[in-house]
Amino acid sequence: MTNGNIRESLVSLARTMTIHVNMGVEPILNAMENTMTSRLRDFVRMNPPNFLGSMMGEDPQEFLDGVFKVLSSMGVTSREKAELASYQLREVAQVWYTQWNDNRSVEWGPIEWEEFKEAFLGKYFPHERREVKVEDFINLKQGNMSVEEYSLKLTMLSKYAPSLLSNPRDEMSRFVSGVADRVKEECCRNILHDDMNLSRLMVYAQAIEETKLSRISRNLKRIGPSDQNELRFRKRSQIQDEPRDPKV
Known part of the structure; x- marks a missing residue:
């Protein structure tokens, strides 16, 4: 056999091997592509949030939390989570990505x-802005809000400070520290119960507030205008005299 024949045989063998390799790889690639297409279709059907990067009031953390919740329920890999999440970026955010x-x-x-x-957070929710949210959470007080409104706002801000809420006792203490004086004393007593948690404490505080406000409203209806003013003055004086920061 001449050198030319040997060379032709080697070239032919290489072509044959390449064909077989490509025949094996192509179905794998097609299967991977079909799988990702199926994942994307299922993901979109679950109506995940979008993020534009140009709208006032957009919450980057809320977007991530919403997308991650959907992705976790799908059981996808870390890489698939990143790829699927990128599909929900629009306009300016898509250009950045x-x-x-x-x-x-x-x-x-x-x-x-x-x-x-x-x-993503480095671009749209940098560390300085996150620190502001943490401060808002730490300094939140009920003020003129109802217990229900205060509870909702505290819950929304809590996602920015998970390190401050490492256990149920910390959660309840943070809630009580900002709640209004009219329900604080009762809350302080009830967090000592072994079966108490934050959700139950919030409901309990709301019930106490509604009961007290309802009692005040009934008393105001039974007395005249001049007596109402005196009652309001006494109520304000009592609130001012109550201790502001009882130990929790």
Whole structure:
């Protein structure tokens, strides 16, 4: 056999091997593509939130939490979470993501969820803004809000300060520290119960407030205008005389 024949045989063998390899790879790639398409279709059907990056009042943390909730229920991988979440970026946010992704080094490999989350928050919810939310949570007081309104606002802000709420006792103490004086004493007593939790304490505080306000309203209806003014003055004096910061 001449060198030319040997060379032709090797070239033919290489072509045959390439064909077989491609035949094996193509179905795998098609299967992966079909799987991702199916994932995306299921994801969109669950109506995840969108993020534009240009609207006033958009909450980046709320977007991430909403998307992550949907993704967790689907049981997808960390890489699939990052890819699916990127589909929910629109307008300015989509432009940012495209530029950020193009500037990533190829050596870093596919984008994982934690990397996507860190980059997204770094752009739209930097550390300084997060610190402001934490301060809002720490300093929140009921003031003129009802217990229900105060509870809702406290719950919304709590997502920015998870490290301050490491156990149920911390959650209840934070709630009581900002609640109005008219229900604080009862709340302080009830958090000592072993079966008490934050949700039950909020409901209990709301019931106490409604009972006291209802009693005041009935008393005002039974007396005249001049007596009403005196009663209001006494009520304000009593509130001012109550201790402001009882130990929890």
